[in-house]
Amino acid sequence: MAIRVPRIIKKSSTSLDVPKGHFVVYVGEKQKKRFVIPISYLSQPSFQDLLSQAEEEFGFNHPMGGITIPCREDIFIDITSQFRI
Numbered sequence: 001m002a003i004r005v006p007r008i009i010k011k012s013s014t015s016l017d018v019p020k021g022h023f024v025v026y027v028g029e030k031q032k033k034r035f036v037i038p039i040s041y042l043s044q045p046s047f048q049d050l051l052s053q054a055e056e057e058f059g060f061n062h063p064m065g066g067i068t069i070p071c072r073e074d075i076f077i078d079i080t081s082q083f084r085i
Contacts (some may be wrong), residue, residue: 023036024069025069050079
């Protein structure tokens, strides 16, 4: 059974295109996957919690060029798929 997440644009790590109104997030504990997500996610309390955890672990230095969130990909997808934006 596939999980359908229409609001997240998942692209390869070589793609540099980020649509207007979106930003890049790298998700994963060891191997990071790149997601392009809507800026509107920033207003979601559960997403803000993920960002706080990322700040605690990584600080504000994001060497990959986007925000890094240290959680499993399936947890990230589960949380963001519940957003009603």
